[in-house]
Amino acid sequence: MPELPEVETVKRGLASIVTDRRVEMAGSHPSIKFSPATTVVGARFNGVNRRGKYLLFPLDDGRQLVAHLGMTGQFRPVSEPSSSAHVRAWWRLDDGTILEFRDVRRFGRIAVVQGDDYSSLPTLHALGPEPFDPDFDGLYLWKALRSSSAAIKTQLLSQKVVAGVGNIYADEALWRAHLHPDARRITKAKAEALRIAIINVLKEGIENGGTTLRDYRSVDGSEGSNQHSLDCYGQAGSPCPRCSTVMVRSVIGARATTHCPSCQKR
DNA sequence: CGCAGCGCCTGAAGGC
DNA sequence: TGCCTTCAGGCGCTGC
Secondary structure (H helix, E strand, O other), X not given: OOOHHHHHHHHHHHHHHHOOOEEEEEEEOOOOOXXXXXHHOOOEEOOOEEEOOEEEEEEOOOEEEXXXXXXXXXXXXXXXXXXOOOEEEEEEEXXXXXXXXXXXXXXXXEEEEEOOOOXXXXXXXXXXXXXXXXXXXXXXXXXXXXOOOXXXXXXXXXXXXXOOOXXXXXXXXXXXXXXXXOOOOOOHHHHHHHHHHHHHHHHXXXXXXXXXXXXXXXXXXXXXXXXXXXXXXXXXXXXXXXXXXXXXXXXXXXXXXXXXXXXXXX
């Protein structure tokens, strides 16, 4: 489940591979979720950027290739076409590198947009601020959360309040901020604590090269190590690292959720 | 218009 | 051993 730290790690791995390279040939799975990949033949990559969990590849013709890793998406450079059955798109670059997009479960997506017109990608179009941007401050977060009555965890996962937080880092941030994932209204002080928690769990995730639970790999094929630093996600049934109360599993917004019933009050 | 709920996908893991 | 069921889940879309 690639979230911001995983996508950021992939972005950093891709930069030197694609920047200033021209696409000589491309192919894809027939699904519309991947077939736009072939429309960039002839264009040159100006670089690679990230917004939330989306990878943005600006092209020299004014368009952008947009990629979302979904649950199991991976970018891998190879010198010969791989025999992997899960290659959903590939691009042959002008230095001979073949960049493959592999995605076992096909939850990922490749799109091509004109300029920065993201209207064909609703989540990207309505994406909230980057968590490391100065405009993501405590007052903004408090106001943004107040505008909806949905559970706080559901709001974090919506991508509208802040960009890039998925199920793992949402559970981690809420645990750190002592917030119940089903809380509906929080104080300004709690909002500020949550802002700090979000920034720190994401920053540490990046420093650890992302969280590899099963499928996630960086561009060079290596695993992240952040899975060894999780305090909350997936820890239901184990003692809370803070107060030793047994952590509890629940379902919020159809997502598996873990929290500590003792130190995460509503 | 906002939001809840569904469908998309496949492989791993557990039950019998 | 092998078959069947359940689970994982981000996001686009639909319909209330």
